[in-house]
Amino acid sequence: MSFPDFRMRRFGLCAAAAIATVAIAGTAAAQSMVVRSTGPSAAKYPTGAKLKSSDRVTLVAGDKVVLMQAGKTRTLSGPGTFGATGTVQASQSMGSTVSRMLAKGPTMRSRAGATRGDTTTPAPADIRAPNLWLVDYREGGTFCVLDPATLLLWRPDMSGDTALTIAATDKSETVAFVAGANYRKWPTETLPVQYGVDYRLSGGGLRAPVTIRFAAMGAMPDSAESSVDMLMAKGCAPQLDRLVDAMSETETAGG
Incomplete structure (x- = not known):
């Protein structure tokens, strides 16, 4: 194999690896986590469950599921079927709300x-x-x-x-x-x-x-996601509820 061919092959492998890394990162970022689940389907979507971007959430009347995605919450209310990930918008107060809740x-x-x-x-x-x-x-x-x-x-x-x-x-x-x-x-x-x-x-x-x-x-946790993970791991449910409530209040679009 000539030196130019070797360089081209190496470049191709590096590019493929970079693309794979981006794809994996994108998949991880697209995941949602259940941070609250109430209603008849609560056992089906327990708190802490991780959902892939391809998953569907099917709710019946009386169900309410709050998902965390990319540091924001998204509230789904039944009845209906929803994608596990979706466009999440938040009010301008989201950042200040999270900072206030996590401040020492x-x-x-x-x-x-x-x-x-x-x-x-x-x-x-x-x-x-x-x-x-x-x-x-x-x-x-x-x-x-x-x-x-x-x-x-x-x-x-x-x-x-x-x-x-x-x-x-x-x-x-x-x-x-x-x-x-x-x-x-x-x-x-x-x-x-x-x-x-x-x-x-x-x-x-x-x-x-x-x-x-x-x-x-x-x-001290440095983000909403790390706070949720730690509070769940320790079983500190009242604080988890408090954080989810505060973040849910800043939602401007759901579903």
Whole structure:
């Protein structure tokens, strides 16, 4: 084989490899992941399931499936049959919403422009914590902790003073919230964060006691996709729901 022929063959092999790499990357990028599934077909499309671009999603009345694709969510509602991937548009607030949800933590301030002592507008019961790493003490289950030293408790209604009691094994601590404030630091001095230990929360406006336990998050996720993967792996369902809700609100086109 002559040298020019060898060079041409080598060029052809390199080009073929490059094309294959692009094709594989394109296939991976086209995948969607189920991040929420409710309704009669929930078992058919469980949370965490990966769907190829060629897959079809068939839903019946009452079904709702939220897919994550390329860092955006796409909500499908039954009845109907849908492609697993599709054009996903998001409002201009998508980027800022994800950044806010994944930020290491908010400053110790009151909610949305309210000032300490402003008690005229109670927060609606369905308001969610504005950040993944805030402990919304209404939500039971496993909570992924990013930094135990800066862990904050959060409440939606700051219209009055209240006291939250936290109990674990043979210890308990009361945390006081004053009117006009949403945040209070977890009492790490008297109740250090321990993983795999049940904490029973009562008072603080709760209708019934709530039990939570902590899981170590490790490295801070740098994207919506990596956050979803980590939260699923650790079983931190309340935080996953919070992220999916926030992202779904920025959708401008679905289906």
